[in-house]
Each structure stands twice: as structure tokens, then as C-alpha cells.
Amino acid sequence: MTGSVIMDIILLIVATEAAVELWKKAAPLQGIREWLIDKTPFLYSERQHTHLLDCPFCLSFWAGSCLTAMYFFTDTTAVFIISVSLVTHRLSNFLHLHFSLIRDRQMDVRVARKKA
Numbered sequence: 001m002t003g004s005v006i007m008d009i010i011l012l013i014v015a016t017e018a019a020v021e022l023w024k025k026a027a028p029l030q031g032i033r034e035w036l037i038d039k040t041p042f043l044y045s046e047r048q049h050t051h052l053l054d055c056p057f058c059l060s061f062w063a064g065s066c067l068t069a070m071y072f073f074t075d076t077t078a079v080f081i082i083s084v085s086l087v088t089h090r091l092s093n094f095l096h097l098h099f100s101l102i103r104d105r106q107m108d109v110r111v112a113r114k115k116a
Contacts, residue, residue, distance in 0.1 A: 012071060015083035016064040018090035020056055023063075 023029060036053055037043075043052040052058050070079045 008071065011080075011083045011087055012064070012067050014090055015086040016060055016067055018086035019063045019067070020060045021090070021093075022086075023053070023059060024056060 023033065033053060037051050040051075040053070044050070045052070048055065052062070067079070067083065070082075
């Protein structure tokens with residue numbers, strides 16, 4: 001495998017994870033998600049006691065399959081733009097989390113100094 005193919009695979013992996021997280025947690029998508037769940041009762045699993053659109057594990061398989069199919073069967077420029085957007089979103093979330101943790105630690109130190 002060439003380096004380009006490996007980078008494309010990594011990009012698709014992170015894009016899939018970001019798409020699933022957005023689907024599960026993004027407030028603007030919750031109305032669409034709930035509507036789709038109501039309209040697709042056949043995707044509910046009695047055995048698992050969950051709907052396909054509520055299960056991150058199941059959803060990641062289908063999201064990854066769709067992104068991979070788009071990668072292989074459509075214009076790769078469009079898939080690349082979508083994937084890079086999702087990856088940028090996800091990496092910015094990790095950066096935000098890191099800085100939030102640093103800020104929280106700093107605030108705890110300042111609070112501890114005032115108590116002492």
C-alpha cells in the first residue's frame with residue numbers, strides 16, 4: 001500500500017467516527033434523527049433493545065460502509081472534502097477538550113490557593 005492509500009484509510013476512519021458522534025450528539029440533527037427513528041420501526045432490534053440509529057457500534061459500521069462506497073464509486077474530491085471537514089471537526093474537538101482540561105486544572109489550583 002502506498003502512503004496515500006494509508007492516509008485515505010485513516011481519513012475515512014476518523015471521518016466515520018466524527019459522523020457517528022455528530023449524529024448521536026449534535027443538537028441540530030436530533031429532530032431528523034428522532035423523525036427517522038419514528039419512521040423506521042423495522043430497524044429496531046428486540047434482542048438488543050435498541051434502534052439501529054441509536055447504536056453507535058451499528059451506526060459506525062454503516063457510516064463507514066457508506067463513506068467507503070462513496071470513496072470508491074464517486075468523485076473522490078467530494079468525498080475528500082466531506083472527510084476532511086469531519087476530521088477537522090473531530091480534531092478541533094480534541095483540541096478544545098485539551099484546553100478545557102488545562103483551564104479546569106488552572107481554576108482548581110487558584111481555588112485551592114484561596115482556601116489555603
